[in-house]
Amino acid sequence: MTDDSPVDRPVALVTGAGGGLGSAIVTRLASAGWQVAPSSHGHGSLSADLAVPTQARSLVARVIEQYGRLDLVVANHAAMAMATVDEHPVDDWWRIVDTNLSGSFHLAQAGATHLRRTHGSIIFVSSEWGVTGWPKASAYASSKAGLIGLTRALAKELAPDIRVNAIAPGIIDTEQLRVDAGAQGISLAEMKAHYAAVAPLQRIATREEISASVAFLASPDAAFYTGQVLHPNGGTTLGS
Amino acid sequence: MSFCREGSSREGSYRERRDPVNRGPQPVAIVTGASGGIGAATSRQLSLKGYRVAVLFFQSSSAAHALAAEVDGRAYQADVADPTAMADVVTRVEAELGPIAVAISNAGTYEEVALEDVTDAQWRRTIRIHLGGGFHLARAVVPGMRARRRGSIVFVASELALLGSTHASPYVAAKSALIGLARSLARELAPEIRVNVVAPGPVDTPLLPDRDRRPEYVSSIPLGRIGSPDEIAAAIVHVAEATWTTGAVYSPSGGLVIQ
Numbered sequence: 001m002t003d004d005s006p007v008d009r010p011v012a013l014v015t016g017a018g019g020g021l022g023s024a025i026v027t028r029l030a031s032a033g034w035q036v037a038p039s040s041h042g043h044g045s046l047s048a049d050l051a052v053p054t055q056a057r058s059l060v061a062r063v064i065e066q067y068g069r070l071d072l073v074v075a076n077h078a079a080m081a082m083a084t085v086d087e088h089p090v091d092d093w094w095r096i097v098d099t100n101l102s103g104s105f106h107l108a109q110a111g112a113t114h115l116r117r118t119h120g121s122i123i124f125v126s127s128e129w130g131v132t133g134w135p136k137a138s139a140y141a142s143s144k145a146g147l148i149g150l151t152r153a154l155a156k157e158l159a160p161d162i163r164v165n166a167i168a169p170g171i172i173d174t175e176q177l178r179v180d181a182g183a184q185g186i187s188l189a190e191m192k193a194h195y196a197a198v199a200p201l202q203r204i205a206t207r208e209e210i211s212a213s214v215a216f217l218a219s220p221d222a223a224f225y226t227g228q229v230l231h232p233n234g235g236t237t238l239g240s
Numbered sequence: 241m242s243f244c245r246e247g248s249s250r251e252g253s254y255r256e257r258r259d260p261v262n263r264g265p266q267p268v269a270i271v272t273g274a275s276g277g278i279g280a281a282t283s284r285q286l287s288l289k290g291y292r293v294a295v296l297f298f299q300s301s302s303a304a305h306a307l308a309a310e311v312d313g314r315a316y317q318a319d320v321a322d323p324t325a326m327a328d329v330v331t332r333v334e335a336e337l338g339p340i341a342v343a344i345s346n347a348g349t350y351e352e353v354a355l356e357d358v359t360d361a362q363w364r365r366t367i368r369i370h371l372g373g374g375f376h377l378a379r380a381v382v383p384g385m386r387a388r389r390r391g392s393i394v395f396v397a398s399e400l401a402l403l404g405s406t407h408a409s410p411y412v413a414a415k416s417a418l419i420g421l422a423r424s425l426a427r428e429l430a431p432e433i434r435v436n437v438v439a440p441g442p443v444d445t446p447l448l449p450d451r452d453r454r455p456e457y458v459s460s461i462p463l464g465r466i467g468s469p470d471e472i473a474a475a476i477v478h479v480a481e482a483t484w485t486t487g488a489v490y491s492p493s494g495g496l497v498i499q
Contacts (some may be wrong), residue, residue, distance in 0.1 A: 016330025149416020152404025
């Protein structure tokens with residue numbers, strides 16, 4: 001891909017690009033030769049609140065306007081908050097689902113027309129918690145589980161033009177982990193040790209390990225993958 | 241229906257099963273989408289097992305009231321997509337029938353639509369009915385169940401959540417999200433409250449699209465036929481009462497889900 005002139009290089013829209021994993025995905029895809037269109041809520045010309053369907057459509061339109069084509073959508077943005085099911089304020093619970101699941105759907109819907117033209121692909125960033133469920137994370141885990149169903153549905157519906165896959169990563173070493181530790185009143189080191197203890201590989205993931213899974217699914221090496229979920233999680237879903 | 245008749249002859253009439261003198265306080269079950277299909281079959285089987293059933297409906301008032309009379313339960317109108325309405329109806333059920341032991345989230349719609357044709361309102365409504373149906377019901381029944389240290393919740397999903405579908409992405413996403421909700425709540429609410437999923441394959445109800453009745457499709461089902469509402473109801477009641485089962489996804493689907 002790197003031999004092509006900039007105007008012909010494939011374009012990847014990455015949402016949640018300002019976050020820990022998002023910035024690693026941007027770097028990794030750029031080094032693999034992609035032109036990356038990074039979207040981050042509240043920052044820059046590709047800012048979008050993806051809980052709002054019209055903003056998902058406007059984001060895709062702005063990418064087409066600025067880059068002229070679309071070959072890959074990486075739906076990586078996410079909202080997160082933890083509470084028990086009966087104590088989680090109902091509006092906040094739905095804001096998480098509307099951002100993570102509905103936002104990804106509206107992004108895929110808006111991108112599909114352009115991706116059909118380029119025979120592109122979609123990658124949804126789900127989560128280990130979407131596979132296993134997680135206490136006090138019912139909104140987040142529901143939204144991430146929904147993305148796995150959406151992956152299977154759209155993979156069937158959009159084949160053979162567009163490939164649709166997902167990753168369901170385990171715990172990643174990002175700034176979010178510090179925030180989560182603070183919310184639970186423990187140190188970052190304790191937080192990491194807690195998650196490492198339940199993974200057969202005895203550690204949490206680096207951002208680079210997870211972005212590598214995204215880059216693989218986006219690459220020609222994964223041309224026969226659709227409807228699949230990669231689980232880079234250190235073995236946690238094998239059980240502790 | 242044959243299952244019900246068998247059950248009736250073996251276990252006595254609904255009213256005999258409910259004699260409070262002989263049976264003690266009756267456990268209460270709440271079933272959403274109870275007026276027809278899988279919900280009605282589930283209500284009948286729960287009644288035969290000795291539950292007093294709150295028959296929840298949204299639009300089919302006469303069918304729900306007839307069923308409630310048949311099973312000696314009570315019919316209640318509520319929109320499962322509305323969290324306030326669900327909280328209110330659970331309060332009424334517990335005041336009128338007693339504490340809820342079993343909650344079945346079954347209400348749903350099924351629409352086939354191509355990705356590009358899904359309207360914003362259609363997506364939102366589908367997510368609110370299927371995922372919200374489970375969330376709003378669980379939210380309403382959990383405080384009482386937790387206080388009593390006992391309860392069982394079953395969400396009715398679909399085999400399509402596990403297999404995908406070429407023509408119903410909002411439905412598939414919503415049902416798949418419901419599985420994530422069940423798995424989270426199973427962990428969060430253990431050991432007092434169990435939460436499980438039944439993910440049926442194609443069942444002979446009015447919601448079943450004609451394409452799933454075509455011989456060429458039916459012959460692709462390993463067991464060679466679509467399911468009956470009674471077969472799914474039996475799975476729901478079994479899982480509801482399976483005391484060492486939580487966070488499970490059980491798919492009675494004629495062999496469509498073999499994984």
